[in-house]
Amino acid sequence: MMASSYNAKDEDGHLPGSVGSGGPGAVKSKKPDNTAFKQQRLPAWQPILTAGTVLPAFFMIGLIFIPIGIGLLVTSNNIKEFEIDYTGVDMSSPCFSCSQNYSWNSTSACTCSVPFTLDQPFESNVFMYYGLSNFYQNHRRYVKSRDDSQLNGDKSSLLNPSKECEPYRTSDKKSIAPCGAIANSLFNDTLELFYNHPNGSKITIHLEKTGIAWWTDKHVKFRNPGGNNNNLSSVFRDTSKPVNWHKPVYELDPSDPDNNGFVNEDFIVWMRTAALPTFRKLYRIIQKKKDNMTPTLPPGNYSLEVTYNYPVRSFDGRKRMILSTISWMGGKNPFLGIAYITVGSVCFFLGVVLLIIHHKYGNRNNSADIPN
Amino acid sequence: MTWTNPLTLLRHGWTRHWNPDRPVRTVVSNLPFEDLKKREQPNRRYEGNAIRTNKYRLWSFIPMNLFEQFHRMANIYFVGLAILNFVPVVNAFQPEVALIPICIILALTAVKDGWEDFRRYQTDQQLNNTPCFIFSRKQMCFVERRWKDVRVGDFVRVLSNEIIPADILLLHTSDPNGVCHMETANLDGETSLKQRKVVPGFSSLGEPFQPQTFDSTVVCENPNNNLNLFKGYVERPDKRRTGFGIDSLLLRGCMVRNTDDAAGIVVYAGHETKSMLNNSGPRYKRSKIERKMNTDVLFCVVLLFFMCLIGALGHAIWLETFSSMPSYIVPDSNGNYTPSVLAGFYMFFTMIILLQVMIPVSLYVSIELVKMGQIFFITQDVELYDEELDRRVQCRALNITEDLGQIQYVFSDKTGTLTENKMVFRRCSVMGTEYCHEENVVVPDRKLILEVDRQMASIQTGPYLDFFLALAICNTVLVSSVTAQRQRVRVNVADLAGAERVGDVLRALTHSTKTRGGETLADPFSIDEDESDGFHSSDVSDAAGQKVISSERKVKSGLSGSEEVCYEAHSPDEAALIHAAKAYGFTMMERTPHYVTVKLPDEALLKFEVLDILTFDSTRRRMSIIVRHPHTKEIIMYTKGADSAIMERLGNVFSVKSEAKQTAVKTQRDLDMYARNGLRTLCFAKKVISEQEFRAWSAVRQEALSAIEEKEERLMETANFIESSFTLLGATGIEDRLQESVPETIQALRRAGMQVWVLTGDKPETAINIAYSCKLLEHEDLVFTFISVILQSLCKMRLEDTLGELRRSMLPPGADHQFRGYSSAFTGPLMEPSIGLVIDGPTLSMAMSDELVEQFVELCKHCRAVLCCRVTPLQKSAVVKLIRQKLRVMTLAVGDGANDVNMIQAADVGIGVSGQEGMQAVMASDFAITRFKHLQRLLLVHGHWCYSRLANMVIYFFYKNVAYVNLLFWYQFFCGFSATAMIDYWLMIFFNLFFTSAPPIMFGIMEKEVSDSTLLSLPELYKRGQHSEGYRRSTFWIAILDAFYQSLVCFFIPYWTYNGSDIGIFAFGTPMNTVSLFTIILHLAIEIKSWTAVHWVIMIGSVLVYFIVTLAYSAICISCNPPSDPYWIMHKQMADPMFYLVCILTTVVALLPRTFFTEILLLWSEKERSANGSKLYTG
Secondary structure, three states: OOOOOOOOOOOOOOOOOOOOOOOOOOOOOOOOOHHHHHHHHOOOOOOOHHHHHHHHHHHHHHHHHHHHHHHHHHHHHHOOOEEEEEOOOOOOOOOHHHHHHOOOOOOOOEEEEEEEEOOOEEOOOOEEEEEEOOOOOHHHHHHHHHHHHHHOOHHHHHHHHHHOOOOOOOOOOOOEEOOOOHHOOOOEEEEEEEEOOOOOOEOOOEEEEOOOOHHHHHHHHOOOOOOOOOOHHHHEEEEEEOOOOOOOOHHOOOHHHHHOOHOOHHHHHHOOOOOOEEEEEEEEEEOOOOOOOOOOOEOOOEEEEEEEOOOOOOHHHHEEEEEEEEEEOOOOOHHHHHHHHHHHHHHHHHHHHHHHHHHHHHHHHHHOOOOO | OOOOOOHHHHHHHHHHHOOOOOOOOEEEEEHOOOOOOOOOOOOOOOEEEOOOOOHHHOOOHHHHHHHHOOOOOOHHHHHHHHHHHHHHOOOOOOOHOOOOHHHHHHHHHHHHHHHHHHHHHHHHHHHHHOEEEEEEEOOEEEEEEHHHHHOOOOEEEOOOEEEOEEEEEEEEEOOOOOEEEOOHHHHHOOOOEEEEEOOOOOOOOOOOOOOOHHHEEEEEEEOOOOOOOOOOOEEOOOOOOEEEEEEHEOOOOOOEOOOOOOOEEEEHHHHHHHHHHHOOOOOOOOOOOHHHHHHHHHHHHHHHHHHHHHHHHHHHHHHHHOOOOOOOOOOOOOOOOHHHHHHHHHHHHHHHHHHHHHHHHHHHHHHHHHHHHHHHHHOOOOHHHOOOOEEEEEEEEOOHHHHHHOOOEEEOOOOOOOOEEEEEEEEEEEEEEEEEEOHHHHOOHHHHHHHHHHHHOOOOOOOHHHHHHHHHHOOOOOOEEEEHHHOOOOOHHHHHHHHHHHHHHHHHHHHHHHHOOOOOOOOOHHHHOOOOEEEHHHHHHOOOHHHHHHHHHHHHHHHHHOOEEEEEEEHHHHHHHHHHHOOOOEEEEEEEEEEEEEEOOOOEEEEEEEEEOOOOOOOEEEEEEEEOOOOOOOOOEEEEEEEHHHHEOOOOOOOOOOOHHHHHHHHHHHHHHHHOOOOOEEEEEEEEOOHHHHHHHHHHHHHHHOOOOOHHHHHHHHHHHHOOOOOEEEEEEEEEEEOOOOHHHHHHHOOOOOEEEEOOOOOHHHHHHHHEEEEOEEEEOEEEEOOOOOHHHHHHHHHHHHHHHHHHHHHHOHHHHHHHHHHHHOOOOOOOOOOOEEEEEHHHHHHHOOOOOOHHHHHHHHEEEEEHHHHHHOHHHHHHHHHHHHHOOOOEEOOOOHHHHHHHHHEEEEEEEEEOOOOOHHOOOOEEEOOHHHHHHHHHHHHHHHHHHHHHHHHHHHHHHHHHHHHHHHOOOOOOOOHHHHHOOOHHHHHHHOOOOHHHHHHHHHHHOOOOOHHHHHHHHHHHHOOOOOOOHHHHHHHHHHHHHHHHHHHHHHHHHHHHOOOHHHHHHHHHHHHHHHHHHHHHHHHHHOOOOHHHHHOOOOOOOHHHHHHHHHHHOOOOOOEEEEEEEHHHHOOHHHHHHHHHHHHHHHHHHHHHHHHHHHHHHHHHHOOOOHHHHOO
């Protein structure tokens, strides 16, 4: 008598479709490695956003943000800032006539004097800015209209500037240096500040014109062609000045060879295009007095002497002069302080709301359920 | 390789032009034309055997690859933008810089494609240069040539264990019986040997093959990709025709086994061979999320359009406000200003370039990466690994992982899918007497043995002998001795298989003895497979147990000796039957095309001459073998088949009180009992055919065999003709045990909200029984049965009745229902009485006719479980398609056999179970598993994970791009809509490419919202994916709204901080870029539910990379990227305390609402859960 059993088929596990089957004879188990990674069992931290974890976070944010906001607001309020619009739109404005007559093409300079009064003393270094509004230095084609390698002192770019500079690339068959629309529209008003001493004398306030550009811009990004060549006029011999300029680039500051040509700081500051249509740019620095006893700018009457060159009427622009002290947070800016305080309070409030929901509403429901 | 070279296509078109489509291909021997030029060759129009699957040649690589790549919409979009950038009036960036991303993408893809193609080229070369033997007339022998030299009409010889170079019509083998075995593993993965036989009349025994004398013409069908169908005939010079079929064709790529050498004439070569025509690359399916996502991409396009329109209008209006042009508006090179309307028009396109990232092109790449990662983790899952088969889960479709999480309907096969498909011969009924057997191992029944012995001793014939002879020979099982197995290359594998067999016996032994001991076994695999235990318990059991041990020893010894026969059966049923016959002493020793040898219990050998075999098919549902008895010389037909297929064709049953009728009635009763017990039933019958009758029939049969047209139909007719007026011998009942944890899996799937359907070819009684035992149907269920409804009108009536009844019972939800609903709200739609439907094939086809289909679908919608029995493969796929289209649901089909292939392909997700029945289902599937229970983990865990991961990632991607792009958009309101970007272009590219790409991809691969144990214990969680809750339109819009809010915050807080100050453009953009990085990363951090080390590394790494890259870039780039001047900006900013204050404030404000609402929702859901939880405990 016999009994029998069988296995219906030999399965040797060889599948043509399967990946990485070992060669014939290599009987290697295909069992996946039992590692935490491959089995998706890596130790995991599960941040369960429960009331226990999130509520303290809300309160913490509130508690941290409100003091920061107060600190920012106090700092901002301690900064002294004075601003005066000298565009001359009003008939009464001293610069009215200049603003009416002036265009890029006029050759004769127009000057006007704007008086103002400072009520409070300005301590330590005072920064003098000019401000423009409605001036879209961030227009795409405008931003592009420059040649950085020319400004970096590249000789070939000097004579053959980038196409991006069109139509301010050449004039009279000579290449323009510096080329492009940004350079062409360089702010060219001259601002001078006088202190009208109560005794009647008019004291010129010394305005420092270096140290206003970024150090890296002045020493790395912008360079005159030919290095530290004192004879800039010969370097720029074969170039022509931008059409709107009154003097060539090597005459921007003839008094200081380190501040002339492409490394002129006023020029560098202008070339760093502003992000928003209302902006200010650093113009001069008023160093604090050596003796440390008298404030840099004592309260009193001042006058701003403007050589009015820059036309803004075509785009309804405004020109301002700003005097400001600065702190660690830069210029006066109440927004950030207020924002911190607001957000801190909102977080606190939301925390309270959550707390109420959690404790009252949640608990009631639970207690209603338990007796079931 | 679906790719065809355009040149090849052209050539095909050309040859077709010359050779108008003829339905057949005529092949003659090349030998008489051996030295002629190509133009004079008779077979010149057929393709040579050299193959080329690489797409490109060296000279055509770049243009063709580019052409290929531009078929992708995303690339066209990219290139369009890059080209747009070259138009001076609209360009937004440096045109050369704008080309970089697209160039990188194209180049990377090209390198990848080129490498893959080179690999293909190498394999082709290797194949083409493989040596083979071609007959040469000059040398009058087979000479060694290369595969590429083989032409249609050549004579090729293949030796044992060699791969067949082309499709060859077998004309000669070394085997005296004219057969040749081949292994088709390379083609369909099946390792069982297939038998091929020489075209009748060409096998001259013992003689060497002489191709030069071959003067016939081979006529066969044109090349096609059907591996199982081939027909044609050989026409001799005297117009005599001999038909042949697929069983005479050696297929390219297969390996010759067990045969020393085989030779034949090449009929198809190269790309025209069946294996090459079958070789279609990986399947591409588009998942549901992807379809949905594409509409959302369209929303983004619309959004982009509107934003660009705003930009264009804004620019035009802004220009209109100037009376004369201010100095910051740059004229063109001639000094002219563009009219404002035209400038606005140009600006529209510039804006498209600026805001291009709005369309998340990188999303597609990321999704592919994520799916690769998901597949990696699925295949790595050790829980889905089958120790026994040494097989992991296979992912064959690469892009529908998340569909696994959205399945609503599961269609399952029964045999082999729900059950083991390891058939065990349990019961038989011979001549109306019923005999029962033990479980698992065939231990002969003593009474039956006595009966057999009696007949053996007395008359040498009788129904009992006939019954076992039928069991032994009426099949297609091949015999291969163990020594033959040893010849196969993978010797150790064969050893392994043998060892496994021993293990099987042991396991079976343990099992049987334990059951006998009266213990109930819930899970046979939980038994410790301890050998000593098995022997020990068998010692105390009865004699039958001892026999088992002896047999087990015999198997062991058989492995070392050579006496043991080894059966290669195509279906487990056949194997079960032949082993049962063997257990009773009827051992089939050998099978050749012409003879079957059976060893009788008295060790005598009976050698039957096989006159014909009518193979099994699903319409006849029976097979027959016609043999001549060696002693009586009678022509006998043994038939086995489904009970209905036999019972209705019995002879002389209608005479009232005959013994035959008695037998039939008794057998039918036994059959019904078998079916109720869930056994698979088969009937056996015999018929003695007279010599004349057979001769007449044989002539018709031959004619049908050589027919080319309507061959199948004619063969069927002849078979039906001869298979009638049987004498019933008996019936068998084969048990197919349920696989482990099938009821649990079905219950889990159902709790997960899936409707489970079982479609089976089995008879209703068996199917219903299995359905109850696997908990598909439960005893308290309301089951509607639609079986053998003959008339369509009747069917319609019953459908309407049932529907009416259903509606009545559901419309007024009585107090009783409400109470039930309350107590079981947690377990889903138990509100309705659970309804089951049982329907059989013929009724199903009626119900699916146009007239009734609506009502049928309506009924199906209410059914919790549907059981379709006696359905054909075609009906299976029709049902799947019907439900998929009418109900618009996600369907999944799971099956293991060739009859499930249609269904698997019709469903959204096809799953193949690689079990006992070959690999066809696996080959057609998207995912292949080894056990049905794996479905639970695959769907509930991996499906859920993949779905929620991908859905969240896609949403996040949309959010990310919109949030970032909107920063640029808000800036347009402050730069005169001139399309200025305040962020350096390189940093913008990097932002998407490096800084924020890794976290979402990691999120898509590794996020674990819910742990697998929770998912498995609470299948209800799956419903989230089913109802597409992870990715809804509302989710999309909420994400977009949040993106708008966050971008507003990220823009305006820095704006108000810096407004009026002396800040430069890019210094203004730097904090914004940083803030959006923080916001985008932290936004994801809120979404991530579980943090592993990988998460931390990638999240912190991304931030670090941002700072390092930005710092390095702004330290190096002095004038490298002209319009922007990043030089030292980042350093300046990072030295400024304001920068940090702005970053912190903005990030907090941007994320505040999301955190708050997430928290509120969490509180709410927690409350829900605790409420539900308490209900669960109390209720």
